[in-house]
Amino acid sequence: MPDIEASPYDGGDDKNANVVVVDEIDRAKDVQIDVHTHLRDGVQRRMEQRHIQMIALAGTLGTGLFLSSGKVIAHGGPVGAVLAYILTGSIAYCMLICVGEMAVYAPVSGGYIHFIERWWNPSVGFAVGIQVCFQYCLFLPSEIIAANILISYWDKAFPASHQAGYMLALMIGAAAINYFGVRWFGESEFVFAVIKxxxxxxxxxxGIVIDLGGAPNHDRIGFRYWKDPGPFAPYHGSGDLGKFLGWFTDLLQAAGSYAGIESIVVAAAEVKNPRVALTKAIQRLFWRILIFYVLLIFVVGLIVRYDDPSLLQSTGTAASSPFVIAMERAGIKVLPSIVNAAILTSAFSAGSSLMYSASRMVYGMALRGFAPRVLAKTTKRGLPIVALAFVTMFYALAFMSLNDGASTVLNWLSNLNALxxxxxxGSIAITFLRFKKGLEAQGIDRKTFHYHNRWQPLPAYWVIGWSSLILLFNGWEVFTRGSWNATNFVIAYITIPVFLVLVGGYYIVKKPRHLKPExxxxxxxxxxxxEVTHEETPPKTWFGKAVNWLFT
Incomplete structure (x- = not known):
């Protein structure tokens, strides 16, 4: 990367300059600074390479994959589910190629929100940032609720007093990990990732043992369920149309399992050797998607019939897992509790991880003037303490699940932000195209970077095309005969007009100038x-050496 120092911002008469007021800079108050040239980032690089590698491998593996994969099989059939996960995985990976190249080039706070604001348009960056922060803060209590329900697998009585106590303990634990600092967060995510x-x-x-007849019932299944009831499940109809609709519905459900995979770049400003660490993490994500998602769904489709009535009975515990259903059908009695315990750690980890990502998103927004400046305050050790406190308050929404009516509202809000x-x-992919054009217009060779993808811009176009199609047609069920529901229509499409209103509102108020590539x-x-190179101390123990070889 060229070592070029930008000229200082001189204030000037440009009313459209992207500036933010930050106090206590150079011992002065109310000093206007250019958010790109003189940005004072308070976070510190305390996360090790092995932390970011494990977060990349298993950071977003949660209850959606382990519990909801049964619905994917039920709606699309075994082959339809695998094809849906392959396609959605390809979209996710192409998006990661785009955001990864930008993050390796600019490992700074704010992640992709900053990239969108900087290389596309501040109006779009503001809109994406507000929606993502809102989404993460609403999903935060959802993970606590999911973990609480998982505990009910053992606590059969499960009175409201027990639920409140369990949720409070989960909240305190997840929050404490974040308040202890980024290194504690990295260590905890490393352990949880190993478990996942x-x-x-x-x-x-x-699953393979069950399929090959190694379970107590010694029933060798093979590819039996691909023949009867069949490879594709008809959904909302029969014949080829029903099978296509089942597969398309799975695209939406599979996206929930990949949700948040792009948040790996949020840690770019707090990891040591970010360019090396992120490059390795992005390169290894292909195998993570192939093994942890596609192979897992393939095995599920071998051992459970898509017309098994238990697949659509969502209990929120291990009883909903298609693997547990297969184990029970095969006569295995011990593993369900072990699976439930492991999924519980996944839900807890997801709550902690969402808190980290949400607080850094809020911090990055405040750092660039998109949120109140007080949220950009950090401690001497680089902890965005005010942003963390703000995000922590959203944990309290989890107590709404103790009331049936309030729980319905919370679920509605969560579904509203799913898309x-x-x-x-799509915004990340469009931003990458602008980033690429900017480099070309200014004579900068991408091939000299630590990480670049030679197939670009094809991956970016792939993301834009499929994201547009899915956003446009995700609510198709609302328009089928006899299925009209105003609430479902709003949930399916309200995110689009809200996004456009946020973009338009910021543009009208701030009037940012849209820059040319040059x-x-x-x-x-x-x-x-x-400035970001760090030589890590070589491990001395055999365990440390093994971990270093595997994850760095």
Whole structure:
């Protein structure tokens, strides 16, 4: 990367300059600074490479994959489910290629929100940032609720007093991990990621054993369920149309399992050797998607019939898992409790991880003037304490689940934000195209970077095309005969007009100038290699050496 230092911002008469007021800079108050050239980032690089590698491998593996995969099989059939996960995985990976190249070039706070604001348009960056922060803060209590329900697998009585106590303990634990600092968060995610990886590998092995007749009932299944009831499930109709609709519905459900996979770049400003760490993480994500998602769904489709009535009975515990259903059908009695315990750690980890991502998103928004500046305050050790406190308050929404009516509202709000992910993915891809044009217009060779993809811009176009199609047609069920429901229609499409209103509102109020590719800021506030290079102390124990070999 060229080592070019941008000229200082001189204030000037440009009313459209992207500036933010930050106090206590150079011991002065109310000093206007350019958010790109003189940005004062308070976070510190305390996360190890092995932390970011494990977060990349298993950071977003949660209850959606382990519990809701049964619905994917029921709606699309075994082959339809695998094809849906392959296609959705390809969209997610192409998006990661786009955001990864930008993050390796500019490992700074704010992640992809900053990239969108900087290289596309501040109006779009503001809109994406508001929606993502809103989405993460609403999903935060949902993970606590999911973990609480998982505990009911053992606590059969499960009175309201027990539920409140369990949720309070889960909240305190997840919050404490974040308040202790980024290194504690990294260590905890490393441990949870190991558990989740072990769970995935264990489920795959257990599924293969069941399929080959190694279970107590010694029933060799093979590909029997691909023949009867068949490879594709008809959904809302019969024949080829019903099978196609089942597969398309699975695209939406599979996206929930990949949701948040792009948040890996949020840690770019707090990891040591970010350019090396992120490059390795992005390169390894292909195999994560192939093994942890596609292979897992393939095995599920071998051992459970798509017309099994238990697949659509959502209990929120391990009883909903298609693997547990297969184990019970095969006569295995012990593993369901072990699976439930492992999924519980996944839900707890997801709550902690969402808190980290949401607080850093809020911090990055405040740092660039998109949120109150007080949210950009950090401690001496680089902890965005005010942003963390703000995000922590959303945990309290979990107590709404103790009331049936309030729980319905919470679920409605969560579903309302489910498709924000595709808006984010599409925005990231469009931003990359602008980033690429800016580099070309200014004579900067991408091939000299630590990470670049030679197939670009094809992956970016792939993301934009599929994201647009899915956003446009995701509510198709509402328009089928006899299925009209105003609430479902709003949930399916309200995210689009809200996004456009946020973009338009910011543009009307702030009037940011849309820059040409040759005007894009490709240099300021981007650290040089020397500034972010860190030589880690070689491990001395055999265990440390093994971990270092595997994850760095």
């Amino acid at each position: 990886i072990a769970l995935v590998i264990g489920l795959i092995i257990a 924000i992910g595709y808006i984010v993915w 005007e894009l800021d490709m240099f300021s506030n981007i650290p040089t290699d020397e």
